[in-house]
Amino acid sequence: MINLPNDDSTCGWYHSLPQAKCKPYLKGDQAADYVVLGAGFAGLAMARRLAEHKPNARIILVDAQKIGQGASGRNSGFVIDLPHKFALEHPDPEHKQKLLSLNRSAINQLDGLVGKYNIDCQWSATGKYQGAVGERGEAYLDHFEYLMKDLGEPYQHVNGSELSKVLGTNYYNRAIYTPGGFLMHPAALVRGLGDNLPDNVEVFENSPIRSLSKENGNWSLQAEHGVIKTPQLLLGTSIFTREFGYLKNRLLPVMTFASWTRPLTDHEMSIYSGKINWGLTPADHAGTTLRMTKDRRIMIRNTYKHVPKYGSSINESAKKQINAEHYQAFIARYPELCHVPLTHTWGGVYAISRNFTNFFGQLEDGVYASACDNGVGVAWGTISGTLLADYVVGASTSALNDIQKVTGMPSLNPPEPFLGLGVKARIQMAKWQSRSER
Template structure:
């Protein structure tokens, strides 16, 4: 038996949700339920697993227990990129070594999401806008962009080199030395997508919101206790990302970080004319810890995502977000000095789970207990494909992509705290220092 003492706690300032109409959440669990499958977490992995399990086992009863509400967890707080190619978060280019595997996994996830969005007419600004992967310094051009181009050339992937002036013409800032544009990725409002996925589940899936699991007793059946009810299930899927170690799995293998994002107010017609360039675009930095992720959204706001910090306690407060908002305004002004009157409207915190070796946690972790966690900051595609393939594996459906995800799975061991804190913060400080020119 495991008591879950640390529960998700999210702020109420998520800009992606703030620009959407209100949504009525699903009821919380207030009774004892017997199910074939219990899924913990309604993020991308949990929702994908539920949908695929329902397809494979239409006669089974499937329940999802979500501690918060759809779109308000980490799944609705990211930058809204569905990435289709290997992607470096830090200065490590390790994913390029597994280009073929990652492409197959990412594109299968995008195909799935595209199909669900179209089938259920989910209004979430889903569009194949592609992505700029940009570098500020010549050092990052050589160490990140040039190897990326070499791999894209080798694998015959469509891409375009974008110099400083061309990038300025296309997105409105000459801050970057160069970028590589790839057309296959999608941009989306992640909160709207998450809501739509949650509200279009198959009939044999029941989602309970504001229903955290506070006690977990694995067995035959497993017992999941919530504040007002419980679920007894033959099979359990853990899809809670950085909270997985609280359930007793992947201990000393998961690293939790806070990432802050801001949305500006909508640009005026005069500001849009001054900005020029594409009406929608997305840019990821050569180093996501040091640089900033940016987007121009469908409603003419600018997203700034930066200020990543090690946060094993999975908590941030309003005072921190206020400081971040000031810093995001500074970063915005550096890149768009002609738009100094544009203000920050929303600033929020989301949590990402990383492993030391960039690998996810995937598979059966105990008899009748399955897990798909740790998406290493590419949650929309990695989480989605992880949930789909976990469902396939759990019911014995052969899928060649299972071999791909298992080949890159297995989070590496990390030392316990407080040695962990010292090591991570030292390594993180070095990463920021080494890539300081990308800020």
């Protein structure tokens, strides 16, 4: 039995968009040269690149939900060029340079697509801030500066008074600004990419695949009202890859939660007195991510949960508690805006591995995957999906060589219940240790 996505219906990004055009669901018997399962950043990139390589092939892209409703449309809207978190600690400089090159290739690709198709998604080359609240955060920030020097990447110190003019709050002691990242509206970007695929890509939405089997050399994907048969299956299914029997004991399902305000009024903006359209990530990884969007909403993200049953692991009581925690973080930074409500609170599930390794390549004959983005789905999903399509059709590029060198096999997890207990304890410990930065 395949456990399906069960995302909440309260994603602020999705609610801020107009009603999406309806795409058909899968019905009847279908045959395709290639099937891509999962229409997030990875799956969309796979389908697009396959179509470019094989313009006369029939390519089917199928998703259990509407495009933009899953994890790719639920992140905080950062497209980060730098190696992320633990990848930045890697001892091999060449490894980190390859990651940097791959991420920037993804950003260039997305930048070109946004311009070509005029995708209205608040796409902007604003860079990002990495902020520290207290001594613990400042120690992490000092280490981040060391890593930037080691990587040879540009950065700028921003002191508290300068930073408050940007953020509209004096809550932070200082920050380091890096110029290479982009900000965007993730649900709008994913939807825009899905609306502008090549003509030989056929999209089926709201069509969860309930079983996968092989018959006479073809893979058979069974949905509620139809079936697809194909010799070549590409999985852009992230954590759900394990539901099809692959990487089953190697991926950890983690859900991150965010909340945001309604758009601030003109009067509230005068009280706020900061700038529009910036993003700050915490120097301490378990701290608070903060954003001001182009449409004047303030976003808070600082909650992580282990979700073995995906969205079903979180009930309404838990979401109310998360909203309350986010509100406390919000008014700590903006007490003068305490009357402004957090109108939406939502979560998104992603996959991490214990050794922070991404999987890329062939799982078995005719089945390929890019899985386990370790929390950097926009850039990594885009470039890994693109290069997986290259790999499947036999196209050789230097970028394909690079991604094969920086990926591997996610490590095995301990059995349950030890896995769940360990992950929960680790998240709680990180939350307690980082309490001064939240």
